[in-house]
Amino acid sequence: MNDVVTSPTRLRRGRALAGWAYAAPAAVIVAVLFLAPLVLVVIMSLHKWPLLGPARPNFPANYTKIPDDPLFLDSVLFTLKYTVIITILLSAVALGLALLVQDRRRGVGFFRTAFFLPGAVGFAAAALLFYGLLNNDFGPFGFLGVNWIGSPNMALTSTILLVLWRFAGFDMLILLTGLQAIPIEVYEAARADGANRWQIFTRITLPLLRPTLALMLILSITGSLLAFDQFFIFTNGGPDNSTVSMVMVVYRNAFFRFDLGGAAALSVVLLVVLVALNAVQMRILRGATTR
Amino acid sequence: MKYYSPRLALAVIFLFPLIWSGWASVQGPDGFTLANYRSITGFGEGLATYVGNSLALSGMTVVGTLVVATLGGYAFARFHFPGKNLLFLAALAILMVPYATILIPLYVLLDYVGLQNSLLGVSLVFVMFQLPFALYMMRNSFEAIPREIEESALVDGAGSFRVLLSVLLPAVRPGLVTVGLFAFLASWNDFFAPLILLSDGASFPLPVAVVSMTQRTFGAIDYGVLQAGVMVMAVPCLVLFLVLQRYYVRGFMSGALRG
Amino acid sequence: MLRRLPALAAAALLATSMAACGSAAQEPSAAGPTTITMWTRAATQAQSERLVEAYNKSHTNQVKLTVIPTDNYQPRIAAAAGAKQLPDVFAADVIFVPNYTSQGLFADISDRVAALPFKDALAPSHMKLGTYEGRQYTLPHTLDLSVWFWNKDLYEKAGLDPEKGPATLKEFAEQATTVQEKLGADGKVHGTFFGGNCGGCYVFTFWPSVWAAGGTVMNAEGTESTVAASPMTDVFSIYRGLYDNGVTGPTTKEEQGPTWTGFFPKGEIGVMPMPSTTLGSMPADMKIGVAPIAGPDGGESTFVGGDSVGISSTSQNVDAAWEFLAWTVSDEAQVEIMAKNKDVVARTDLADNKYSAEDPRVVLINSLVGKGQTPYALKFGETFNDPQGPWLRFAREALFGDASKLPELNETLNQSLTQ
Numbered sequence: 001m002n003d004v005v006t007s008p009t010r011l012r013r014g015r016a017l018a019g020w021a022y023a024a025p026a027a028v029i030v031a032v033l034f035l036a037p038l039v040l041v042v043i044m045s046l047h048k049w050p051l052l053g054p055a056r057p058n059f060p061a062n063y064t065k066i067p068d069d070p071l072f073l074d075s076v077l078f079t080l081k082y083t084v085i086i087t088i089l090l091s092a093v094a095l096g097l098a099l100l101v102q103d104r105r106r107g108v109g110f111f112r113t114a115f116f117l118p119g120a121v122g123f124a125a126a127a128l129l130f131y132g133l134l135n136n137d138f139g140p141f142g143f144l145g146v147n148w149i150g151s152p153n154m155a156l157t158s159t160i161l162l163v164l165w166r167f168a169g170f171d172m173l174i175l176l177t178g179l180q181a182i183p184i185e186v187y188e189a190a191r192a193d194g195a196n197r198w199q200i201f202t203r204i205t206l207p208l209l210r211p212t213l214a215l216m217l218i219l220s221i222t223g224s225l226l227a228f229d230q231f232f233i234f235t236n237g238g239p240d241n242s243t244v245s246m247v248m249v250v251y252r253n254a255f256f257r258f259d260l261g262g263a264a265a266l267s268v269v270l271l272v273v274l275v276a277l278n279a280v281q282m283r284i285l286r287g288a289t290t291r
Numbered sequence: 292m293k294y295y296s297p298r299l300a301l302a303v304i305f306l307f308p309l310i311w312s313g314w315a316s317v318q319g320p321d322g323f324t325l326a327n328y329r330s331i332t333g334f335g336e337g338l339a340t341y342v343g344n345s346l347a348l349s350g351m352t353v354v355g356t357l358v359v360a361t362l363g364g365y366a367f368a369r370f371h372f373p374g375k376n377l378l379f380l381a382a383l384a385i386l387m388v389p390y391a392t393i394l395i396p397l398y399v400l401l402d403y404v405g406l407q408n409s410l411l412g413v414s415l416v417f418v419m420f421q422l423p424f425a426l427y428m429m430r431n432s433f434e435a436i437p438r439e440i441e442e443s444a445l446v447d448g449a450g451s452f453r454v455l456l457s458v459l460l461p462a463v464r465p466g467l468v469t470v471g472l473f474a475f476l477a478s479w480n481d482f483f484a485p486l487i488l489l490s491d492g493a494s495f496p497l498p499v500a501v502v503s504m505t506q507r508t509f510g511a512i513d514y515g516v517l518q519a520g521v522m523v524m525a526v527p528c529l530v531l532f533l534v535l536q537r538y539y540v541r542g543f544m545s546g547a548l549r550g
Numbered sequence: 551m552l553r554r555l556p557a558l559a560a561a562a563l564l565a566t567s568m569a570a571c572g573s574a575a576q577e578p579s580a581a582g583p584t585t586i587t588m589w590t591r592a593a594t595q596a597q598s599e600r601l602v603e604a605y606n607k608s609h610t611n612q613v614k615l616t617v618i619p620t621d622n623y624q625p626r627i628a629a630a631a632g633a634k635q636l637p638d639v640f641a642a643d644v645i646f647v648p649n650y651t652s653q654g655l656f657a658d659i660s661d662r663v664a665a666l667p668f669k670d671a672l673a674p675s676h677m678k679l680g681t682y683e684g685r686q687y688t689l690p691h692t693l694d695l696s697v698w699f700w701n702k703d704l705y706e707k708a709g710l711d712p713e714k715g716p717a718t719l720k721e722f723a724e725q726a727t728t729v730q731e732k733l734g735a736d737g738k739v740h741g742t743f744f745g746g747n748c749g750g751c752y753v754f755t756f757w758p759s760v761w762a763a764g765g766t767v768m769n770a771e772g773t774e775s776t777v778a779a780s781p782m783t784d785v786f787s788i789y790r791g792l793y794d795n796g797v798t799g800p801t802t803k804e805e806q807g808p809t810w811t812g813f814f815p816k817g818e819i820g821v822m823p824m825p826s827t828t829l830g831s832m833p834a835d836m837k838i839g840v841a842p843i844a845g846p847d848g849g850e851s852t853f854v855g856g857d858s859v860g861i862s863s864t865s866q867n868v869d870a871a872w873e874f875l876a877w878t879v880s881d882e883a884q885v886e887i888m889a890k891n892k893d894v895v896a897r898t899d900l901a902d903n904k905y906s907a908e909d910p911r912v913v914l915i916n917s918l919v920g921k922g923q924t925p926y927a928l929k930f931g932e933t934f935n936d937p938q939g940p941w942l943r944f945a946r947e948a949l950f951g952d953a954s955k956l957p958e959l960n961e962t963l964n965q966s967l968t969q
Contacts, residue, residue: 016372118308118528121309122525122528
């Protein structure tokens with residue numbers, strides 16, 4: 001605390017109360033619209049929960065049957081694969097774009113805008129756009145004769161193109177803030193020492209960018225592990241269940257099989273895994289910031 | 292030229308899908324046509340209703356997010372109170388919940404508080420989903436302001452709320468614009484929450500209506516109408532994006548997104 | 551706020567009736583007219599809208615219709631049921647109805663149905679699927695039958711008799727192959743088409759050939775699959791031959807369902823199975839022949855699809871809702887609204903009416919209602935329609951993959967049907 005006022009207890013208590021008052025709206029929303037439904041999800045996961053009519057406790061059946069679902073096991077592997085691929089590609093593309101537009105020059109604003117603009121299109125709209133764009137009868141790429149969603153690999157590739165197009169600009173902006181925060185003097189000093197561009201990139205830019213990169217990684221990994229829209233709208237899990245993500249299985253269990261208890265149990269497991277994963281990542285991020 | 296050509300090529304790649312979609316939306320079998328837009332205009336309750344619903348929904352979401360995140364960000368940046376870290380982590384955890392699963396409990400809950408089938412209820416849900424980003428952004432925006440600025444005002448006897456309104460708000464404007472813009476984009480474009488939480492066709496927002504339109508004729512997606520719908524959804528966002536660019540780029544730059 | 555949590559959980563657990571009254575319907579006032587709410591899916595929007603509009607014009611009670619995107623209809627119903635917020639009346643794809651009734655979503659209307667003078671003439675397979683443990687829960691709403699459409703112009707150009715459609719699945723294959731060989735050179739016209747990545751499409755278009763050959767796809771209880779045997783395997787191998795010989799359109803294998811009926815109206819397909827509801831929306835100048843779906847060596851059958859409609863079990867306006875439902879199957883509504891727009895009537899006693907007489911194809915389609923089938927299974931949707939369900943994998947293996955895996959994959963169907 002570096003408040004100017006030498007803080008007597010009463011004043012500090014007043015400040016704490018004021019702090020609570022300011023945080024109250026956020027607290028109410030988190031409690032009512034997030035924590036309460038979450039508690040209900042946990043309660044549901046402990047029951048056989050029909051659409052209508054009374055629920056019956058059946059713990060731990062909803063949890064123990066999870067490994068028996070082959071679709072879910074495949075979806076775990078697929079989601080992990082997708083997360084690794086998209087995180088690496090997204091970081092690389094976003095970093096490349098950020099490096100391309102970091103200097104203040106004539107026209108650089110236009111390029112930033114061009115790369116960032118797809119981020120303004122909603123994800124659902126973007127998926128619908130690509131649905132038409134990559135349709136060989138309607139879209140402009142029919143002459144290539146590429147079957148965009150015909151094989152498992154092409155379906156994944158097309159989805160990755162969609163996600164890169166939609167999100168690379170946003171991540172570029174995040175990285176740009178990190179790049180601009182590196183004092184120009186550091187570069188000048190390195191250059192004076194005779195470092196070449198590659199050395200400057202690996203020894204100065206990357207290490208100093210670490211906190212920003214870590215933040216981007218957290219967002220990307222969390223988002224990819226919960227991937228739903230892109231597969232639901234764009235590939236519908238196909239062909240042959242090759243692009244079924246974990247959340248799609250949750251969705252299927254809840255809304256098509258009406259197994260609300262089972263879907264809730266899957267969500268709880270997913271949430272626990274994500275919280276744990278992010279706790280680890282936060283720790284790494286925090287370590288990186290204080291360095 | 293060596294500087295510009297690779298960047299220009301990339302810019303073309305990134306802009307191409309948008310340009311193509313715009314072009315495809317006005318193409319008919321015999322060249323240029325507005326038929327796709329006309330068929331959207333006349334659909335269901337009429338385009339004006341859906342745009343109106345979307346505007347109301349997004350407006351409430353933006354205002355709600357700004358108010359909650361500004362107050363909350365201020366509290367997290369400048370005050371110490373018990374439970375502060377816990378609350379912040381709980382808000383961040385919102386990012387980690389599968390969207391689809393929490394909707395049924397939310398449905399039950401909105402009904403319980405009397406907000407079922409209302410745009411206000413859906414907008415509150417949107418505010419909740421915006422909180423992780425918005426709180427994080429606003430906290431960092433406030434933290435980036437040197438404390439000396441407000442301390443002189445506090446010494447002069449102004450209350451913390453007055454300081455917030457008159458001294459701090461102008462300073463965090465880029466952050467506010469960024470948070471508001473993203474709240475708008477998310478609420479304007481979201482399809483799933485309104486679909487599940489609203490039960491009256493007359494209160495559907497644009498995305499639900501557009502998806503319905505394109506599925507109208509069984510067995511034949513009308514790709515032209517689909518792209519017209521994509522454009523109707525995307526153009527307002529693109530315009531806002533361009534108009535507000537100055538602010539949100541500064542919002543990001545002012546360190547708001549630094550870890 | 552946290553104090554509310556236990557109450558909240560209790561509210562959900564005990565399914566208190568409090569939630570139920572919050573339905574979007576206006577509270578019925580003592581004297582005034584009642585407004586009931588109705589949901590339908592976009593696929594059958596046209597029929598529902600026509601019925602509601604005519605009803606609202608002629609009745610004091612009013613119906614408020616909400617159309618929901620087809621692909622999201624089931625999730626919407628699930629969420630609404632979970633929150634006890636179902637509309638007064640909702641239509642549903644007839645094959646989902648057994649599942650919905652077993653979940654208790656519909657109110658029992660057995661006694662009201664029994665009082666209808668024409669109750670025995672109501673479309674039999676819709677009525678059968680709306681029966682659960684001896685009680686009746688739904689009425690037929692729309693009927694959508696699978697039939698073969700052939701393009702007479704293309705037949706003529708290919709040197710086939712334009713007035714003679716296929717009478718067996720083998721003839722179907724021969725005629726499709728002729729169209730492909732004679733007209734398919736430039737890649738614009740194709741012999742036939744089917745939804746190769748669409749479980750519901752396979753069920754709707756392939757199964758009638760099995761029934762026409764006297765075969766079955768499941769046992770009567772819908773708990774055991776019989777599709778790994780003849781005649782289903784014969785039907786698969788005929789279609790597989792068409793695919794292997796390039797007689798099917800180029801996107802056949804990828805077609806997920808949304809556009810599978812879109813190619814025929816463009817004049818690109820010689821002969822293919824189509825939903826009967828599309829007949830009314832075909833281009834006016836297109837000459838189309840309609841034939842019943844046949845087995846490999848003859849016979850005729852159809853998949854009686856479409857929607858059923860019922861009163862939700864949470865409705866507070868059951869009397870008003872029934873007044874509307876009963877009216878939709880009345881002579882007036884069936885003839886002057888459904889038949890007039892070339893839709894299949896929901897009553898066998900009205901199959902010959904003043905509008906159907908204008909078009910012999912409509913008479914043929916109407917006549918199939920009594921001959922066709924609608925398969926019954928509690929787990930139908932998640933087994934056969936769901937793209938992640940086991941049937942799609944099974945059918946794709948049969949058509950594009952390794953047919954020797956079918957007996958093994960049949961076990962996954964059985965598991966899904968019985969779990």
